[in-house]
Amino acid sequence: MKLKVLYFAALREQVGRDAEELDVPAEVATVAALRGHLRARGGAWAEALADGKLLRMAVNQDMAQPGAALGPGDEVAFFPPVTGG
């Protein structure tokens, strides 16, 4: 399944990229599964996406819970809690 994955702010700096196109196995069916899939890259990825890290996720530009389902072509974003205003 092809996905577009985006990273913002401190997380973007930690993993050293702002976006990537990914082709993930079918079992990567939720946002939480994708987080685990990326964490398995190890190094900075394991640290930045560790379970204890407070992160927000969005699917197709709407805030999403970890259990949110993913579909082909989805745009998934990972980022720290927001600090605008």
Added chain:
Amino acid sequence: MRISVQREDFDAGAEIRALSRDSRVGAVASFVGVVREVAMTLEHYPGMTERALRRIVEEAGSRWRVTDCTVVHRYGPLQPGEQIVLVVVASAHRGEAFAACEFIMDYLKTRAPFWKKERGPEGERWVEARACDDSAAERWQPRIAESKKLG
């Protein structure tokens, strides 16, 4: 409704006047956020940010009688004293205009994808989200539960 996420500064007076022209409007409440002591750079998520702001304003419109609303939020490098964000809410009466304006700011703080990176004398650092911003947004929640109960 007008939502703008932009680099450029804004003219709060002009935005307020623009929402005051409608003859149904008896109250215009506004909020301007300003950079305090430390210079910063604001990052956002193009597309989602506008979408999140639109949703927040729509939510305000479902809770109060809002005649019109403008939200302008800047991104990019900002110096102390510069304006960051503007919310203008026009309504028939002040109570609804004040409440909707405060609600929009509280929700914007916790739901709109912006991130501040401060540039102080000791270098750069990402601003941490504050728990008090979460509780400010949460205090509007019981109204949702109540309105659902009332069906």
